[in-house]
Amino acid sequence: MTGLGNYLAQAYARMNLPQIHSFILTGEPEKTQQGANYEERLDEASEPVYDRINRLYPSAKEATEPTNELSNALSTFQEVYFEIGMKAGARLLYQLMMEDEKQPAKPTE
Numbered sequence: 001m002t003g004l005g006n007y008l009a010q011a012y013a014r015m016n017l018p019q020i021h022s023f024i025l026t027g028e029p030e031k032t033q034q035g036a037n038y039e040e041r042l043d044e045a046s047e048p049v050y051d052r053i054n055r056l057y058p059s060a061k062e063a064t065e066p067t068n069e070l071s072n073a074l075s076t077f078q079e080v081y082f083e084i085g086m087k088a089g090a091r092l093l094y095q096l097m098m099e100d101e102k103q104p105a106k107p108t109e
Contacts, residue, residue, distance in 0.1 A: 014029075018030045024088060049070065050067070053066055053067055053070070
C-alpha cells in the first residue's frame with residue numbers, strides 16, 4: 001500500500017461514531033471500546049447506580065424518590081446532549097455544504 005493509501009486507510013479506520021463523539025466531547029481519542037449493543041451498554045452503566053440506591057434505601061418505598069430524581073436528571077442530560085448533537089451535526093453539514101460551494105465548478109465537455 002502506498003503512503004497515501006496507508007494514510008487514507010488509517011483515517012477511514014478512525015471514522016466511527018465512538019471516535020468522533022469522544023473527540024468532539026473531550027478533544028481526545030476514545031479510551032474505551034463501546035459495544036454496539038445499546039441495551040447491554042445501558043444495563044452495564046446503570047446497574048451499579050441502581051445497586052447503590054438499593055443499598056442506601058433498602059425498601060422500595062424509600063428508593064422511589066431518589067430513583068425518580070435520578071431518572072429526571074438523566075432525562076434532562078439526554079435532552080440537552082441530544083440537542084447539542086443535532087446542532088453539531090447541522091453545523092458540520094453546513095460546513096461541508098459551504099466547502100462544496102467554494103470549489104470551482106468543473107467544466108463539462
